[in-house]
Amino acid sequence: MPTPKTSSSRKPLLYGTGVVLAAALLGFISYRATAPADRSGSSSTAVADVTADPDAGVFPELAKLARRDAGDGLAQGRADAPVVLIEYADFKCGYCGKFARDTEPALIKKYVANGTLRIEWRNFPIFGAESEAAARAAWAAGQQGRFWQFHAAAYAEGVKEKGFGKDRLKALAKEAGVRDLGRFVRDADGAAASAAVSKDQEEGYGIGASSTPSFLINGRPLAGAQPMEVFEQVIQAAADKAANTKDAKGDGGSKGSGDSGGTDK
Known part of the structure; x- marks a missing residue:
């Protein structure tokens, strides 16, 4: 899948100098995640190099985007869940x-259901007019409580190949129970x-x-349809860090920050 062209006016680094490295990292992984097929003709998602260190590659400025x-x-998922996964995606x-x-269904079953994880969707249409139309339609479905x-x-198998014209989007909304x-x-x-x-874009x-x-x-960038174990590793590390931060605060300590989540609304 080719990486789309972006407008020269759309520049990264809107959230402080600390995001420079994060933007470079995410852009690099994003490129690898959608790189052309290898010589054997197969196409697969590049697996991220993820360490167990809960502080590695974490940027507080990005955590605040939740x-x-x-x-x-x-x-x-709960608004006060200790871990928030923000997904930037396109329906095409x-x-x-x-x-x-x-x-995603496995993450919901394992982490959202028990209150550990919250998933926040961001419409990121980058593949043309139909992507934009599908994003607006998804938002509209959400206004009636039927976004998911x-x-x-x-995202059902074979749907995107049929396109996202107005009639198709209306049919999908009907299927979704709008x-x-x-x-x-x-x-x-x-x-x-x-x-x-x-x-969102x-x-x-x-x-x-x-x-x-x-x-x-x-606040930890990750790109591509990574294997389940990659998401598990990152989510668990974030959850452990949030728990340790909460314990430290409860003991009157000063370690950690509120950017990890778990704050009551």
Whole structure:
């Protein structure tokens, strides 16, 4: 899958000088994650070099991008979960679909269900007009509490090959259980949808994401449809760090910071 061209006006490093290295790292991993097929003709996601060190590659500025809005229809999991995974993705991205089908359900079952993990979606449409339309439609489905059902329908095997024209998006919304399809169409075409998608997109460009899917896990960049064990390792390290920080604060210590999550809303 080719890495899309981005506007020269979309520059990274919007969140302080400490993000320079993070942006470079995420851009590099993103390129590797969507690199052309090797000489054997196979195409696979590059596996990230992940250490068990909970502080390695963690950037507090990026951790602060977690919104933790309990009313966010494009998120799931407790707002005060100790670990937040932010996903920047495109509905026309094959690797995003692979993550959605193969890995995300297992993460939800293992970590979201027990309160460890919160997943926050960011629309990051980078493959043209249909990507933009699908992103707005997903946001519109979220206004009726059906974002994740729309997400599942749009990422089902073989769906993206059928395209995301207006009729297809309406059909996907119906499949997702969106009740008021008239409102769905109006919302998807409205200014609020465009503004919400643009906000997510600029945030993605701001951290240096250059392809999809790209992730932040408590401020630690990770890109590509990585194997389950990679996500497990990063999430567990973040959860352990958050627990240690909470214990230190409870003992009157001064170690750690609130950027790890777990703050009551």
